[in-house]
Amino acid sequence: MNLRDLKYLIAVAETRHFGKAAERCFVSQPTLSSQIKKLEEQLGVVIFERTNRSVVVTPVGMAIMVHARKSIEQADAIEQTARLYQDPMAGPLHIGSIPTLSPYLIPLIFQPLKKRYPRLQLIFSDQVTSTLEQRLSSHEIDAALLATPVRDPAFEEIKLFDEPFWLVHPHSHPLYTKEEITRNDLKKLEILLLSDAHCLSKQVMEVCHLTDRNLDGSMEELRAFGLETLIQLVSAGFGCTLVPALTINGSWMTGSGVVARKLEIPEAFRCIRLVYRSSFPRTQALEALIQVIRANLPNTVQVL
Amino acid sequence: MNLRDLKYLIAVAETRHFGKAAERCFVSQPTLSSQIKKLEEQLGVVIFERTNRSVVVTPVGMAIMVHARKSIEQADAIEQTARLYQDPMAGPLHIGSIPTLSPYLIPLIFQPLKKRYPRLQLIFSDQVTSTLEQRLSSHEIDAALLATPVRDPAFEEIKLFDEPFWLVHPHSHPLYTKEEITRNDLKKLEILLLSDAHCLSKQVMEVCHLTDRNLDGSMEELRAFGLETLIQLVSAGFGCTLVPALTINGSWMTGSGVVARKLEIPEAFRCIRLVYRSSFPRTQALEALIQVIRANLPNTVQVL
DNA sequence: TGAAACCAATAGATTTTATCTATCATAAAA
DNA sequence: TTTTATGATAGATAAAATCTATTGGTTTCA
Structure with missing residues (x-):
């Protein structure tokens, strides 16, 4: 028949x-x-x-x-x-992203994407890198915004931008009067970090040549929280921290009694990339996504 | 696709x-x-x-x-x-039949058909010949049991049996004592007929060489009824009538005060045939029907 | 590290299937 | 009787699906 x-x-x-x-x-x-x-x-x-x-x-x-x-x-x-x-610009597109990035990047691109590609159904989700990689493999998400290079050969990546780390210290801090902040300054500080499930912690440690000795052991149990919590801790005088540049654009930091300072350390940044399965068919949708991201970044980051 | x-x-x-x-x-x-x-x-x-x-x-x-x-x-x-x-013996089969035949033939074949071909869905209906021919043309019925030859060249017919006409007269009638009934006897009788929409009326008139003069004009308005009514009229003494042989097998006639008499007139019969469209595909089902009809007829009729 | 196994894609030949044009057979209409 | 209408048939042609053999890229295992 x-x-x-x-x-x-x-x-x-x-x-x-x-x-x-x-x-x-x-x-x-x-x-x-x-x-x-x-x-x-x-x-x-x-x-x-x-x-x-x-x-x-x-x-x-x-x-x-x-x-x-x-x-x-x-x-x-x-x-x-x-x-x-x-239309590759139609239908659902599942994007995963790391928690130290999404709250500050997604708001920048959501409206422009929605306006430019109204038929695109964007579904965002937050997970740490390893979870995102798993979800990418199992087709639960179509692409991931990560800060680390891909390891799985089934994936490909496109570098989007370099995001410098900024120092956050309490308003009343000795460094407040210093114009330029160098690695030497950092070594003297007590640095607060997130749980090491977040790639950010490891990167901050590596990039700034810090070791565990800078970390206050008593703070260990606090490391599971998010960036906002970290800022609160800084504000409360528990120490300092490094945050990615996109973070400091958010209004949530103003009025919390802390100061964000640019670093004079060229290698103090992380590289944000879009990672996807080599076999993913809707590359056009990804390209559009990439374009919109690059076009809507503040000048605190270095577009690639 | x-x-x-x-x-x-x-x-x-x-x-x-x-x-x-x-x-x-x-x-x-x-x-x-x-x-x-x-x-x-x-x-x-x-x-x-x-x-x-x-x-x-x-x-x-x-x-x-x-x-x-x-x-x-x-x-x-x-x-x-x-x-x-x-299976040609499965599915609906719409059979139309003339009203002077169906009440006496269908009961004879319904059970045997049902038993032999349980998947056959027989749907019977009663109409006069012209209506049946129309319904046959329009595919409302698949075959018709008629007493007249086909006229439409799109139809074919298979003769099933010859059905003699019998005389029905009141119990108390001069003919009761006569052994053999001939055409001469009929000529002296007052014959009651059905409406001439029924082919039976015309056939009885032709076969017995009767003309309208035998018909009582006052009975005209009674001619629209069925055979049972006709018998009642005979019983009430309004006259006599000729009925097809299958009729007299029914128990409905006993006790109604009438007598059914065989005729000694060889040509006093009608030929019952199965009529169907030449293009009708389920000829096997029709053949089965024919076989069952022929096998279940009483010996008052002449199987062909 | 190298060989084998696995898997989908590709190439080219072959078979199957669908389609076409031309014609036939039949019945209705003129 | 001729013409017209309609579906069926025949044979040639075109389109397609399918096959075997092979490739290119992995992963697995010794």
Whole structure:
């Protein structure tokens, strides 16, 4: 059986005329006749009772028509569905992102994306890097915004921008009067960090050549919180911390009694990249995403 | 698009493996691959995201699968329906019959037919000959039991049996003592007839060489009723009538104070035939019907 | 590290299937 | 009787699906 044959059936049933049905199906009359005959032989039933003057659908034919129509309906639905998704800028796009990035990046790009690609359904989610990699593998997300290079060879990455780390210290801090902050300054400080599930902690330690000795052991239990909490801790005088540049644009930092300071350490940054499966088919959607991200970044970061 | 392709889709979606899917579909792996690729190109969407190690259905693919399954379901339903009707002894068979025959013939054949062909759905209906011919033309019925030869060249007929006419007269009637009844006896009688919409009336008049002069004009308004009514009229002494032989087997006549008498007139009979469209495909069902009718007739009629 | 196994894609030949044009057979209409 | 209309048939042609063999890229295992 064949969807084409079913269309022939319906055309004959509706026109009650092989010639007109053939015309409607854009085939010759013998084609239509022979196909229907073959189908009838395959099914072992007579669908049309025909004379030279009339074509009438048999009771079996009637019963068959019902299903034939539904079958074709569903096939049409497939084409409609395909058309709906044909535009790579349409349909769902699941983006995962690390928690030290999303709250500060997503607000920058959500509106522009929505405006430019209204049919794109963006679904964002926050997880740490390892979880995002797993979810990427299992197709739960289509792409991830990470701050570390890809390890899985099934993934590819596109570098988006370099995001410098800034020092955050209490308003009333000795460094407040110092114009430039160098690595030497950092070494003397008590640095507060997030849980090491976050890639940020490790990166800050590495980039600034810090070791565990700078970390106050008593603060250990505090390391599971988010960046906002970290700032509160700084504000409360527990120490200082380094945050990615996008963080300091948020209004949430003003009025919390802390100061964000640019560092004079060129290598003190992290590189944010879009990571996706090499096999992911909607690369155009990703490219659009990349473009919008790059176009909406503040000048505190270095677009790549 | 093609139902075969949809089956390929579903096989791949369920096995997540082109090779296994191909095996399930009884084709080679390249066949399946290329067909799916072609379908994807036609639809303009990627249905499977595939690497050398994994095959995953895309969101579009998921949406398409839903419809693909339903489409195939309906196609399967067509095959099931066909199988159900494949047996010519299964499915509905609409039989029309004239009112002077059905009440006496149908009871004879209904049970035997039901027993022998339990899947045959017999739908009987009563109409006069002209109506039956119309309904036959319009496919409302598949065959008709008539007492007159076919006129429409689109129809064919098979003669079933000759049914003699019997005389019905009141118990207390001069003829009661006469052994043999001839045409001369009839000429002296007052014959009651049905409406001339019934072919029986005309036939009785022709066969017995009667003319309108035998008919009592005052009885005219009574001629629209059925045979049972006619017997009641005879019983009430309004006259006599001729009835087809099958009639007298019914128990409804006993106790109504009338006598049914065989005629010694060889040509006093009507021929009952099965009439059907030449194009009607289920001739086997008709042949079965004919066989059962012939096998269940009383010996008051002459099987042909 | 190197060989084997696995898997989907590709190439090219072959077979199957659908389609076309031309014609026939039949019945209705003129 | 001729013409017209209609579906069926025949044979040639075109389109498609399918096959085998191979490739290119992994992953697995010794």
